Structures are given as C-alpha cells and as structure tokens.
Amino acid sequence: MAESASDKLILALPKGRILAESAPVLHAAGIDPEPSFHDEDSRALRFTTNRPDIDIIRVRSFDVATFVAFGAAHLGICGSDVLMEFDFTEIYAPVDLGIGRCRLSVAEPADLAASDDPSRWSHIRIATKYPELTKRHFAARGVQAECIKLNGAMELAPTLGLCHRIVDLVSSGRTLKENGLKEIERIAEVSSRFIVNRAALKTRPEAIGAWIERFRAAAHGAVADAA
Ligand SMILES: Nc1ncnc2c1ncn2[C@@H]1O[C@H](COP(=O)(O)OP(=O)(O)OP(=O)(O)O)[C@@H](O)[C@H]1O
Numbered sequence: 272m273a274e275s276a277s278d279k280l281i282l283a284l285p286k287g288r289i290l291a292e293s294a295p296v297l298h299a300a301g302i303d304p305e306p307s308f309h310d311e312d313s314r315a316l317r318f319t320t321n322r323p324d325i326d327i328i329r330v331r332s333f334d335v336a337t338f339v340a341f342g343a344a345h346l347g348i349c350g351s352d353v354l355m356e357f358d359f360t361e362i363y364a365p366v367d368l369g370i371g372r373c374r375l376s377v378a379e380p381a382d383l384a385a386s387d388d389p390s391r392w393s394h395i396r397i398a399t400k401y402p403e404l405t406k407r408h409f410a411a412r413g414v415q416a417e418c419i420k421l422n423g424a425m426e427l428a429p430t431l432g433l434c435h436r437i438v439d440l441v442s443s444g445r446t447l448k449e450n451g452l453k454e455i456e457r458i459a460e461v462s463s464r465f466i467v468n469r470a471a472l473k474t475r476p477e478a479i480g481a482w483i484e485r486f487r488a489a490a491h492g493a494v495a496d497a498a
C-alpha cells in the first residue's frame with residue numbers, strides 16, 4: 272500500500288553545532304535534505320528529503336527532545352546532556368552517534384578553586400542550563416543545589432556575582448579559561464544520540480527499526496544501503 276503524506280516520518284534536528292556534525296551521518300544513513308535546508312537565509316522549518324517517507328524539522332536542541340517525547344516528531348538527533356536534563360520516559364536513545372562530544376562539568380573561579388573543598392558543601396547556588404540534572408547530581412551526595420537557570424553565557428555568572436559556581440558544557444576548556452574559571456568536577460561525558468519516540472516504535476516497528484539500524488551503521492562509519 273502506498274504511504275500517504277501523513278505516514279511520513281518526521282526527523283527533528285537541532286540547529287547549531289550538532290546540525291553541521293550531523294550532515295555526514297545523515298548522508299551515510301541515506302538521508303539528503305532538500306537544498307534549501309542548507310540555505311542559512313531560508314526561514315523554512317520543515318524540509319523534504321531524497322526519501323519520500325521522511326521529512327526533517329529544524330528546531331532548538333532542547334526542543335528536539337520535546338518534539339520526540341510528545342510524538343510530534345518520530346525520530347531525532349539530540350545531545351545526551353539534553354536527554355539527561357529532561358529524562359523523558361517516552362524517548363528511546365538506541366544509538367550513540369559519536370558526534371557533539373564534550374562533557375558536563377562544575378566550574379568556579381580559579382582563585383576560589385585554590386582553597387575550596389567540595390566535600391564540605393551542603394548548600395550551593397549554581398547557574399546552569401541544566402537545573403534538573405544539576406539538582407539530581409548534587410542531591411545524590413546530600414548537597415542541596417539552588418539552581419539559577421540561564422540559557423547561555425553561564426561563564427559570566429561568577430564574575431558578575433550571580434553565584435560562585437556553574438554547571439556547563441566543556442570541550443576545549445577555552446571558554447572557562449578565558450573567563451577565569453576552573454573545572455573542578457566532571458558530571459558526565461556528552462555525545463549526540465539518535466532518538467526515537469517509544470510509542471511510534473511500537474506502532475511502526477519495521478519502519479522505525481530500519482532507521483535505527485541505518486543510523487547505527489552510519490555511526491559506525493558504514494555507508495548504509497540507501498535503496
Ligand atoms: N563545546 C561543545 N563541544 C561539543 N558539543 C557541544 C558543545 N557545546 C554544546 N555541544 C552539544 O551541542 C548541543 C547544542 O549546543 P549548542 O551550543 O549548539 O546549542 P545552543 O546554541 O546553546 O542551543 P539553543 O540555541 O538551542 O539553546 C548541546 O546540547 C551539546 O550536546
């Protein structure tokens with residue numbers, strides 16, 4: 272039976288750095304977006320692909336998880352940092368794509384770090400984009416973390432007196448260094464995952480299961496058979 276437009280699978284991709292890193296993985300999985308997808312001036316948010324059965328939507332990275340968790344998108348690519356923050360039970364993350372590698376860390380001003388003793392903390396105030404994950408992490412060792420939610424430029428918070436500590440992503444460590452901060456604890460290693468909506472996997476196991484295998488193969492560097 273021919274698939275109708277409403278049968279199309281929706282793949283949610285994040286804007287920003289993961290989008291660029293995703294391109295070779297998508298291609299290896301057999302998906303090539305329409306040319307306007309690469310046009311930075313385009314205001315379109317939904318794009319067709321070379322595959323009649325799959326469209327792409329381009330949203331903010333936190334929103335990829337939300338679209339997939341609620342079934343508005345069936346598939347997605349998303350950082351494990353975002354998945355840990357939301358902890359959505361409706362998302363299944365079967366493939367580590369090995370892109371967007373960084374770590375989630377606690378940092379504080381270098382001069383404070385020289386004398387600070389984290390084992391004596393009982394209550395700390397932290398600026399972060401990841402309040403839930405941060406609270407869970409510290410609660411597990413009996414520390415109450417009061418989180419101030421920021422959406423970027425966390426590294427400014429200690430210098431401007433918002434709080435002494437931050438939880439943020441670190442890759443080269445350059446952003447911390449240039450803002451006088453020192454990484455004092457790694458909370459988690461981060462990479463991007465191929466994710467699927469669990470209910471969609473139950474109702475369309477063949478179609479979605481095949482995409483899981485294609486992305487798994489693509490992540491392992493194999494060029495999937497796009498036929
Ligand atoms: N320095 C980094 N190195 C590698 N991967 C990173 C780095 N920073 C972020 N990431 C990964 O890329 C994802 C998106 O980060 P990015 O900085 O592009 O988003 P953003 O612009 O802050 O997001 P948004 O605009 O949607 O809030 C993160 O969730 C993380 O998984």
Ligand SMILES: O=P(O)(O)OC[C@H]1O[C@H](OP(=O)(O)OP(=O)(O)O)[C@H](O)[C@@H]1O
Nearest residue numbers: 423424439440441442443444445446447
């Ligand atoms: O250790 P580094 O290599 O310096 O990378 C870390 C920076 O990368 C991310 O920010 P991004 O550049 O995405 O900007 P943002 O503050 O808008 O999230 C992250 O939030 C750090 O600020």
